[in-house]
Amino acid sequence: MLARILFLTWLGLTLTGLAPLGVALADTASRPNVIVFIADDISWNDFGCYGNTAARTPNIDALAESGIRFDRAFLTASSCSPSRSSIITGRYPHNNGAAAELHKPISKHLPWLPGVLRESGYYTAQSGKHHMTTTAAKNEQPVYFDLVDGGRQPGNSGGHANWVSVTSDRPxxxxxxxxxxxxxxxxxWDAxxxxxxxxxxxMHRxxxxxxxxxLIDDDATRQDLASYYNEVTRFDHYVGAVVQTLKRQEVLDDTLIFVLADNGRPFPRAKTRLHDSGMKTALIAHWPSGIQxxxxxxxxxxxxDLAPTILTAAGATVPQTMQGVSLLPVFADRSAKVRDYAFSEHNWHDYEAHGRGVRHGDFLLIQNFRTQLPWQGPADSVRSPSHHSLQAARDAKRLNAAQQDVFLTPRPEIELxxxxxxxxQLVNLAGQPKTESTQKHLQEILRRWMDETGDSVPEKISPDTFDRETGKHIPASDVDTTGVLTPGSDRKADHVLAPGPR
Known part of the structure; x- marks a missing residue:
């Protein structure tokens, strides 16, 4: 098996872009099944296997115990649809076209992971939250999934109600x-x-x-977090139910499973942030016959990196559009190094924003291109009990430095x-002599990545569509979208193939 993994890794790298899209490069009998479990708004450290002693996730913990737990896995966006779109295409948000921003479509010429798998002989199914669209006209929509299922049943609106039946009823x-x-x-919270x-x-206490x-440690915030933990545990339950189904079908050993989330928890200073609380993700890989x-x-x-990994393991051609790298070398040796840098974006999600981040070694550098605006979190977080507690403490002048950061404006241009x-990430090292060389290096790497991948900072980007203090909708008549551009659109970034530094 190890020899097959190494061979497929080489094969994927050698033939990328040379074979027609969807041509199978391995015998069907040797190709793994694949399941991607993607949670909505769950921070990396809210699973037991990552050290959370309160949230119960026994099924995910068991997958981590017999698979790989990645401790340095990062999203490209801490925002629902841009993050999911990035995973499904293997491209950075600004390289997906308008999909760099929330609720906007992926450029129609870009291939999706399930579409490539389907063309190479896989049955493909989507169950639960979709949240990804394309600019293709209705009568020209590509078929990415053989089955699209909303995943909801009476008494369960969590998106996972049909996961077991989809797994059982597949061809x-x-x-x-x-x-x-x-x-x-x-x-x-509906759980x-x-x-x-x-x-x-x-239920969690x-x-x-x-x-x-x-956050403020008060009754309201604690109840808010307890309700959130309940949702984490319910997600874990259905992951376990699918795993048990795979065992009964005797296909678990030949199924590559990934477990991750699209962004951090929907609380202040988490979701939409470039900091680890928003952009770091739990990532579990489980594949008994393929992970050595x-x-x-x-x-x-x-x-x-997930899309190229899956396609290479499946013996399918990795499209030239995909900017990630295969993780199969890590499956053979979990200490293998596959990239030096991980890049992330903060674009419009309810509120105007433009920030970029790069991680290297033990350092995170953030550059903010809209320093005059706070990073208070998305509108649903602003409407939360946890945010209301912060607002009350702010008005009473009782915030500590970490809590003040939720409302901070102007924000620093550079954070390190x-x-x-x-x-x-509470102590900003930017401008300090001891980290001067690190800061200079990461700023240059970030500049180079933005340039090579066609990123840009348009003068006018999508404006606020919610009130920053209340989280309520701003009437459309009061929102000026004249001349708005999404990042990279002026440079046709959705046609750029370069991955930038890796």
């Missing part, structure tokens, strides 16, 4: 790819109202939750953090 004569995407844990103690166990230093080196991996990876020494 048995071909390998399968399933994109299982939950709505858990997106606000507003509390739909809780089934016989399936999920008892507010007294047990872990309150980060940038199990355990914890410190190899730095980006979620744009050692995230090993400072896991919450």
């Amino acid at each position: 048995k004569d071909k390998p399968f790819f399933c994109w299982f995407a939950s709505y858990d844990a997106h606000r507003d 509390d109202k739909q809780w089934d103690e016989s399936q999920y166990g008892s 507010p007294s047990d939750v872990i309150v980060p230093p940038f 080196s199990t355990g914890v991996s410190d190899s730095q990876v980006s979620v744009i 953090y050692n995230f090993r020494q400072d896991p919450h």
Whole structure:
């Protein structure tokens, strides 16, 4: 098996872009099934296997125990649809066209992972939250999935209600790819109202939750976090239900499973942020017949690496459009190095924003191109009890430095953090003599990446469509979108193939 993995890795690198799209490069019988479990709005450290002692995730923890737990896995956007679109195309958000921003479509000429797999002989299914669209006209829509299922049933609106049936009812004569995407844990919380103690166990107690230093430790915030933890546990339950189904079908060993989330938890200083609380993701890989080196991996990876990994393992051609790299070398040796840099974007998500981040070694550098605006989080977070507690403490002048950052304006243009020494990224090292060379290097790498991938900072980008203090919709008549451009659109970034530094 190890020899096959190494061979397929070489084959994928050698033939990328040389064979017609969708041509199979391996015998169907040797190709793994693939399931991507993608949670909605769950931070990396809210799974038990990543050290959270309060949130219960026994099924995901078990996959990590017998697979690979990536400790340096990063998203390209801490925003729902841009993140998912980036994963499905293997491209950075600004290289997907308008899809760099929330609720906007991927440019129609770009291939999607499930479409390539389908053309190479896979059965493809999507169940749960979709949230990805294309600019193709209705009568020209490509078929990416053989099955598209909303994943909801009476009493379960979490998106995972049909995962087991989709797994059970699939065709048995071909390998399968399933994109299982939950709505858990997106606000507003519905798991509390739909809780089934016989399936999920008892609800989480507010007294047990872990309150980060940038939130207020009060009853309202603790209950908010407890309800969020309930959604995390419900997601875990359905991951486990699918795994048990695969075991009964005797196909678990030949199924490559990834577990991750699209962005950080929907709380202040998390979702939409470039900091780890928003942009770092849990990433579990499980494939008994294909992963030779199990355990914890410190190899730095980006979620744009998932599509090339899956396609190479499947023996399918990796399109030239994909900017990621295969992780199969890490499956053979979990200490293998596949990239030096991981890049992330903060674009419009309810509020005007333009920021870029690069991670290298133990450092995160952030450059903010809209310093006059706060990074208070998306509108659903602004409407949350946790944010209301912060607002009350702000008005009473009782915020600590970490909490003040939620409202900070103007923000620094450059932020630099050692995230090993400072896991919450609270101490900005930018401008300090001891980190001068690191800052200079990462600023140059970020500039080079933006240039090579066609990124840009348009003078006018999408404006606020929600009130920053209340989270309420701003009437459309009060929002001026004249002359708005999305990042990279002026440079036709959706046609750029260059991946930038890796």
